[in-house]
Every structure is written in structure tokens, then in C-alpha cells.
Amino acid sequence: MNVFKNLVVLILIVITASCQEKKETKVFTKADIAIIPKPVSLQLGNGVFEFNDQTQFVISDASQKEIFSTLSDKFKSAAGWTLGISEKAPQTNFIEFVVDENLNDEAYELVVNSKKITIKAKTYSGFLYGLESIRQLLPTQIESKDLVKNTDWIIPNLTIKDEPRFKWRGLHLDVARHFFEKEYILQTIDMLAMHKMNVFHFHLVDDQGWRIEIKKYPKLTEIGGFRNDQEDSHWDGRRVTTPEDDATYGGFYTQEDIKEIVAYAQSKGVRVVPEIEMPAHVMSAIAAYPELSCFETPIGVPSGGVWPITEIYCAGKESTFEFLENVLLEVMELFPSEYIHVGGDEATKTNWEKCPHCQKRMKDEGLASVDELQSYFIKRMERFIASHDRKLIGWDEILEGGLAPEATVMSWRGFEGGIEAADQGHDVVMTPTSYMYFDYYQGPQNEEPLAWGGYIPLSKVYEFDPVVETMTPEQAKHVLGGQANVWSEQIKTAAHSQYMIYPRLAALSEAVWSPKESRDWDDFSKRILTLFERYEYLDINYAKSAYLVMADVQIDMDTKEASVSLKNEFTDADIRYSLNEDQLSDQAIKYTEPLKIDKTTTIHASLFKEDKAVGVPFNTTVAFHKAVGKKVTFKEVYDDRYQGDGEFGMVNTLRGTKNFQDGRWQAWLGKGMEAVVDLGEEMPIHEVLVGTLENQGPGIYFPTAVSVYVSNDGKTFKNVGVEKRAFAKNPASDLKDFKISFEEQSVRYVKVVAESLEKLPGAVGGVWLFVDEIIIN
Structure with a gap:
């Protein structure tokens, strides 16, 4: 029986020792090092330095106490430790600051081994930057304002020699x-x-x-x-x-x-x-x-x-x-x-x-x-x-x-x-x-x-x-x-x-x-x-714009086929997409080449990391409507400065963005728009949408009203609806589709009249009217 007990104890000791050994010999690779800005040189060693509630900071002068607080305050919040300060180095488990007059003003050297961390610098800033690098070597949880449990507060053994390129x-x-x-x-x-x-x-x-x-x-x-x-x-x-x-x-x-x-x-x-x-x-x-x-x-x-x-x-x-x-x-x-x-x-x-x-x-x-x-x-x-x-x-x-x-x-x-x-x-x-x-x-x-x-x-x-x-x-x-x-x-x-x-x-x-x-x-x-x-x-409201998927849409007016290219800032980004009612999940289609579209299609896309969608999903609808590629005539042609896509700019499925200089918008200065779309033959329609932009800073305002008229001979037109919008102050930049719905009827010609705000009280210069697409359903 005693032999059995001794055997059990021995097994437990071996297991415990094995676990401890595994923890101490955790292997870091360069891929684990995420310091920004990237150090001038970094040599990765074997083993780790582990912080605990007994870790000491060895400080030789009062100015270094301020630097010490940069990291000690982090440990107090995230780990619940109050790290000590010592003027004399203990045998192990400490960070020391060593003045090195041979280094440049903002340079530092960081040497980490399993017993101690040494930061060498000539100036206050050098020591500070060395500590900031230690901070970025630690798990990201070190930034937590709340106590974090079950985290190994370790950093890899390494040597960093670093200094800025510019002062x-x-x-x-x-x-x-x-x-x-x-x-x-x-x-x-x-x-x-x-x-x-x-x-x-x-x-x-x-x-x-x-x-x-x-x-x-x-x-x-x-x-x-x-x-x-x-x-x-x-x-x-x-x-x-x-x-x-x-x-x-x-x-x-x-x-x-x-x-x-x-x-x-x-x-x-x-x-x-x-x-x-x-x-x-x-x-x-x-x-x-x-x-x-x-x-x-x-x-x-x-x-x-x-x-x-x-x-x-x-x-x-x-x-x-x-x-x-x-x-x-x-x-x-x-x-x-x-x-x-x-x-x-x-x-x-x-x-x-x-x-x-x-x-x-x-x-x-x-x-x-x-x-x-x-x-x-x-x-x-x-x-x-x-x-x-x-x-x-x-x-x-x-x-x-x-x-x-x-x-x-x-x-x-x-x-x-x-x-x-x-x-x-x-x-x-x-x-x-x-x-x-x-x-x-x-x-x-x-x-x-x-x-x-x-x-x-x-x-x-x-x-x-x-x-x-x-x-x-x-x-x-x-x-x-x-x-x-x-x-x-x-x-x-x-x-x-x-x-x-x-x-x-x-x-x-x-x-x-x-x-x-x-x-x-x-x-x-x-x-x-x-x-x-x-x-x-750190509760920083950082932009996730780099995650955003962007689309470049081109259309062949001869074949009436759109080509949609998806891209992202990251090289070889894992972009996946789904169409129409399909959900954007990890099973979504991986984007490899431009999408070819010849009918109204809604595209959902996102950047994926480790099979999870990240950032704000991209959504757009390429709308193929009855006016695509049809002839459009204007009572007064658009301004030379904003010609959009020219002849088919109003009927090419390509929608303008909030960027009024994106090349999609056709615009009129100081006057409204009157456009007639010839559908080529009589066909049943029940709805017209007109895309517009407002950005009051550069003088771009929504129309005050959009009216729709229909005809079969192109001469006598009948009004089928109007959407009005009174002027309102707007500090933002906004898009709006004016939507006019009516009882279905068979027509060949559709006239759209967008009334421009005539003048603003106290305004300098004229008022711009920006229109991007006339959608007829």
C-alpha cells in the first residue's frame, strides 16, 4: 500500500514539474513580437521573464520614479500588484535602469533574460521608450482598467537596440x-x-x-x-x-x-x-x-x-x-x-x-x-x-x-x-x-x-x-x-x-x-x-477603416453587364461575400475575381480574420432598372465641371457617393434639372427614384421638390407624383433618393424635374444641385 502511495506521489511530482517546465520554456517566435514602431534591431533568445507581485524596479535617481509609474500603474490595475522600488538590485526578478553615456539621446537598449530586465539609456526619454517596448511585449491585457485573471505576465528573453530615425x-x-x-x-x-x-x-x-x-x-x-x-x-x-x-x-x-x-x-x-x-x-x-x-x-x-x-x-x-x-x-x-x-x-x-x-x-x-x-x-x-x-x-x-x-x-x-x-x-x-x-x-x-x-x-x-x-x-x-x-x-x-x-x-x-x-x-x-x-x-475610439471592403463598379453599356471588384487595404485580404438574401457567414464565398452582374443584385462583403467577419460589413445594390442604357435628354445640360459618366451618367447603375468629386455626379449651378428618359418603347412602370446629394459647405443642397411626368408621345406629359423637401440646416454630408410611386401604367417617356433651392439668405455664390441616377421600375 505504501509503495502504491509513493508511486502516486511520484507521478504527481513528475506531472507538476513537467507543467512548470512547460510554462518556463514557452517558445516565442518573431511573429509574437508586435512592437510599433518597429525596433532597429531585435534578437530573440530562449526562455521568458515572468512578472509577479515580487518584481522590483531598481532605480538610481528620482526622475526614474516617474518612468516606473508608466508600467507599475498598469500592473496595479490589470494584475492587482503594487510593484516595489529598490535602490539596490536583488539577486533576481527585477528591472534595472543603467545610464549609458555612449548612447544617443533617445536611444535605448533592452536586454531581457529570465532573471532580470536591463534598460540602458542616456536620457529620460530613452528609459521611457525602453519601458514602452516592455509594455508592448506584455499581453494586451496589461492595458485593462479592470483586474484580469488567468494571464501569464511574461515577455520573451531578447535584446533590442533601438533609436529613432528622426528627432x-x-x-x-x-x-x-x-x-x-x-x-x-x-x-x-x-x-x-x-x-x-x-x-x-x-x-x-x-x-x-x-x-x-x-x-x-x-x-x-x-x-x-x-x-x-x-x-x-x-x-x-x-x-x-x-x-x-x-x-x-x-x-x-x-x-x-x-x-x-x-x-x-x-x-x-x-x-x-x-x-x-x-x-x-x-x-x-x-x-x-x-x-x-x-x-x-x-x-x-x-x-x-x-x-x-x-x-x-x-x-x-x-x-x-x-x-x-x-x-x-x-x-x-x-x-x-x-x-x-x-x-x-x-x-x-x-x-x-x-x-x-x-x-x-x-x-x-x-x-x-x-x-x-x-x-x-x-x-x-x-x-x-x-x-x-x-x-x-x-x-x-x-x-x-x-x-x-x-x-x-x-x-x-x-x-x-x-x-x-x-x-x-x-x-x-x-x-x-x-x-x-x-x-x-x-x-x-x-x-x-x-x-x-x-x-x-x-x-x-x-x-x-x-x-x-x-x-x-x-x-x-x-x-x-x-x-x-x-x-x-x-x-x-x-x-x-x-x-x-x-x-x-x-x-x-x-x-x-x-x-x-x-x-x-x-x-x-x-x-x-x-x-x-x-x-x-484603453477605450480608444480608433477607426476600423482599414478593415472596410471597397468596391469598384464598372458597367459595359453594350452588354449591360456590371463588373464589381472588391478590395481592401490589406495585402491578400480574405474577403468573402454573399448575394441578395444569403447571409454573410464564414461559409460565404471567397472573393478571387471581379463579379459579373447582369440583373439587380445586392452584394454583402467583409474582411475575414480567422473565419470571423471583422469591421463594418460592406453592402451595395447594383440596380438594373428599366432605364439602364436608355437615351436621356436635358432641357439644360449639366455643368462642365461635373459631367458624371456623360451620356449614360444618369442611367448606368453606378451610384454617386458622399464624395462629390468621385466622377459619378452630374450637377447644375443656380438652376434645377429637367431630364427626359426615352425607354425606347412603351412599358409598364410604377416607380421612379432620383439620387441626390447634400453637402452644404461647398454649396450642394437637396432639391426642394422632385416631380415625375409620363408620356407616350414625348410631347404631352402627365404628372404622376411629386416628393417635396423643405430646406433644413445640415452640418453633415448626406445622400437621399427621392422616391415617387404611382399606379402602374404603360409609358415610353419619363420626365424628371428636380427643383433647386434658388438662393440661401446671406449665401455667397450659387446653389449646386447634384444628381447621380434616375431609376425607373
Whole structure:
């Protein structure tokens, strides 16, 4: 009996030891490593380091305690552990920080073995980035705000040697057009640190709001910080405000708020660069102090878009420069950043051409043009900023008329301004609209929240390189790095702001950190999925646009057959589809080639991962109706700028999207549409649908009424129905099918009359009517 007991005990010991051995020898592969941005070099070893409630942080100076909290706070929430701090290393189970003066400023080396983790760095930021890499090596559950059970808190044994390719890795956030609370700013800084980004460009001033307290000029925030609330209208469809209008929308940061934001950013290795616009984008300041403008006309803080921007600071008055110097003195007291951004963009100088003060300044200074006057303005401010040991940085318009000697250029109108500045020996930050404007769409417009009209998907951001191939080595030395810009005209909430920033910030982080030769979209698109899981735990409202299936529909008008191609941002994406009433499940058809369709068909499609549909499903109906390919004549032809698909544009099954420049729309300016469809022979019909678009910003409005008439001789028409729609303010972009149903009757000709809104009160320019398809059933 004792022999049997001993045998059982021995078996249990062997099993237990075997399980422990299996746990300790878990094998990681490089496919398990999902660090973003990708490290310069990574060597994977054997074995793991396991965190537990006895893990210690060995810290040699007080500054490292702040870094320690980056990870210890995570373990406290997710694992329920309060990790200890020690000044002396124990024998095992610890993380140590080792200062290495031989490393570059933001570089770090991370060595993990089963006994300890060593982070070597020269600077605070280096240690911080080493810890951020450890965070991304841990299970994604480390981001949980709630206690997580049954998780092995292990990371693989490895060696990482890492440093950024560029020293300026930035994100710009516009808080002037729409105001964001301090808490959101702090959260954004957290996310910058997580992505190893190091610059937060704080756009504090614009026409629509002054967001920073200046004690010498309290009216800047009392008046300039608030505007008339017209949020129910499209940004570019808002009326001009007056000083008498109620001003209830807005907000600003007190100087105490700014101090807190700056200190928090410093703790995360992020420098905050303030932007105080000049000489344009300052109507909020002029509304507060009209004497700052050329003609001192009282104005209200604009509630929406302004173009052209003619109310700008007067460059002829000494009091203008006194004001700006006093403002900047307070700004520089709050922000330790070596750079002060002065804007300098989009100044329409027509007032300067007429202003006696400005003309006198030009004569006294020997300036030949108002462009040279702007150059004088910027150079003068640059001298003042430099006298306080700071550097001026501005948008690439500061090149016009000659650049201040020590100025740095932020190139947004493409790369050209940056190349020109670098050629002149000036430092440059590249932020071209074609890659770096995160207020542009990142997916199909029909599926996305309102944005500006450009299209910059995740994969395009990943292609960004601040150094242009045509640059000489000497020019390339002046490229400090790259930056994304988030302008907030269309972005009203923190959730929408997050949607526009993430995950595109992750693609940018790798573009400005990792060696160019190591970047690989297929590899990145696998690692980003792990980051998505982290975003979920962090409650980040990230865009899933990269998952979205997009369709390209072409039709052969001779055969009346449509060809539908499905695609996705991911290479070799597993796209599956179903048709009509069939459900979109894991048994759906795998897409391999364009679908050929010759009758009305509804297509459902999705990207699949591990046999599960991910993202928002794609749905579209290619409608084959009785008017397809039939002759259409117009009483007045559409505008040359919007011809759609020409002769068959109204009857080709191809539907326009919310992108009014997609080539599908036919449009009329300042008038309605009257179209007659010849069905070729009499046939029974009972319904007509007319596709329309509204986007009030660029002046596109739904028709006020759509009427349908029928005839058999093409001369005498009978009205069979009308759908009316009164004008309503609409801040969004919307599609609408006007539907007119009637008793079935046999006809040959169908006339459609769409009545355009004649004119809007206070509107500039005409009203556009956009129509894409006349569907006859």
C-alpha cells in the first residue's frame, strides 16, 4: 500500500514539474513580437521573464520614479500588484535602469533574460521608450482598467537596440476651431508616448477661437474665446457673426491648465510646441481688440469657415508688435519648448495694400511688395523670439518674400516648401497634406464621419517619408522629421478626434522612427492587429477603416453587364461575400475575381480574420432598372465641371457617393434639372427614384421638390407624383433618393424635374444641385 502511495506521489511530482517546465520554456517566435514602431534591431533568445507581485524596479535617481509609474500603474490595475522600488538590485526578478553615456539621446537598449530586465539609456526619454517596448511585449491585457485573471505576465528573453530615425515626431491638434477639454489633451499625450512620438503641436489660436489665457490681455479669452453657436450648420455654411451676437460656444485653458499640460508632457518625454498665429488666422484676437487690425472695424468671432482671410494684424502699427511681444513673453514663460510656432499661413494682404500704416512701413523699410512686408513681419518676430533663446517655426508661407535667418519651416503644401527651405540651409519639418492631414477621410466616405475631402488611408500614411528621394545629402540633414496635423473644423468631439488620429498615428510613428529599409506594410498590418486590441482595452475610439471592403463598379453599356471588384487595404485580404438574401457567414464565398452582374443584385462583403467577419460589413445594390442604357435628354445640360459618366451618367447603375468629386455626379449651378428618359418603347412602370446629394459647405443642397411626368408621345406629359423637401440646416454630408410611386401604367417617356433651392439668405455664390441616377421600375 505504501509503495502504491509513493508511486502516486511520484507521478504527481513528475506531472507538476513537467507543467512548470512547460510554462518556463514557452517558445516565442518573431511573429509574437508586435512592437510599433518597429525596433532597429531585435534578437530573440530562449526562455521568458515572468512578472509577479515580487518584481522590483531598481532605480538610481528620482526622475526614474516617474518612468516606473508608466508600467507599475498598469500592473496595479490589470494584475492587482503594487510593484516595489529598490535602490539596490536583488539577486533576481527585477528591472534595472543603467545610464549609458555612449548612447544617443533617445536611444535605448533592452536586454531581457529570465532573471532580470536591463534598460540602458542616456536620457529620460530613452528609459521611457525602453519601458514602452516592455509594455508592448506584455499581453494586451496589461492595458485593462479592470483586474484580469488567468494571464501569464511574461515577455520573451531578447535584446533590442533601438533609436529613432528622426528627432521630430509630432502630432498637431487644432483646439481653436473646436475646443477640447484638458483631460483629452492629457490622454492624447499619453498616447503619443505609447507610440514613441515626442512633439505635441498645440494649435491654440485661430480665427474661430483664442484658447490660451494671457493675463495682460484678458479680452483675448473673455471675447476671443467664445463665439456664436452655429453647430447645427455645416462649417462652411454659417452666417457671418457680429459683435452683438450671443457667444456661448468655446472655452480656453488657464495658465494653470497650461502648466499642468506641459509638466505632464515632460513626464512622458513629449515637448509641447505652442502655436500663436500671425499675421492671419487671428480674427478672434481682432474681435477682442479691433485696434490690432488695419481699419479697426469691430467684428465678431467667426463661427465657421472664413475665406479669404483679410482681417489680419496690421503690419504698419508699432502697437501690433508691442501686443505680440507681450503675448509671446507670457507664452514663453509657460512653454519651455525651444520652438515657438507663429503660423504665417494663408494671409490675404489686400488690407495691407490699402492701409496707410502698412504703406508707410513699406516705404520706410524699402519694401517692394506686401509679400516683403510679411517677410519683414516674420523676420522681426524671429529676432524677438531669438533674443529669448527660442527658435521661430512657421508654415511654409513664411518663405514668401524672404525667410528669417534662423527660422524653421513646416512644409504643408506638399514637399516643395521643405525642399526650398532645406536648400537655403533652414531646418524643416515635413507635414504635407497628401500624407499628413489626419482630418482627411481614411475610408470610403459613405462609411465615414464627416471630414475634409481628401483621402489618406492607413497604408498611405505608412508610405510617408520626410526625406524626399531627390534631396541631396546636405538638404536631407535639415529634415528634422515629420508630423501629422488634425484640423478640427469638422471634428467636434473627443471621440471623433480619436477616430481620425488612431490608428494612423501608429503608421506615422513607424514612418518617423524605424529605419526605412525595415519598413514592410504586410508585416506592419499583422502587428497593428495586436495594437487594435490594446486600443480596445484603453477605450480608444480608433477607426476600423482599414478593415472596410471597397468596391469598384464598372458597367459595359453594350452588354449591360456590371463588373464589381472588391478590395481592401490589406495585402491578400480574405474577403468573402454573399448575394441578395444569403447571409454573410464564414461559409460565404471567397472573393478571387471581379463579379459579373447582369440583373439587380445586392452584394454583402467583409474582411475575414480567422473565419470571423471583422469591421463594418460592406453592402451595395447594383440596380438594373428599366432605364439602364436608355437615351436621356436635358432641357439644360449639366455643368462642365461635373459631367458624371456623360451620356449614360444618369442611367448606368453606378451610384454617386458622399464624395462629390468621385466622377459619378452630374450637377447644375443656380438652376434645377429637367431630364427626359426615352425607354425606347412603351412599358409598364410604377416607380421612379432620383439620387441626390447634400453637402452644404461647398454649396450642394437637396432639391426642394422632385416631380415625375409620363408620356407616350414625348410631347404631352402627365404628372404622376411629386416628393417635396423643405430646406433644413445640415452640418453633415448626406445622400437621399427621392422616391415617387404611382399606379402602374404603360409609358415610353419619363420626365424628371428636380427643383433647386434658388438662393440661401446671406449665401455667397450659387446653389449646386447634384444628381447621380434616375431609376425607373
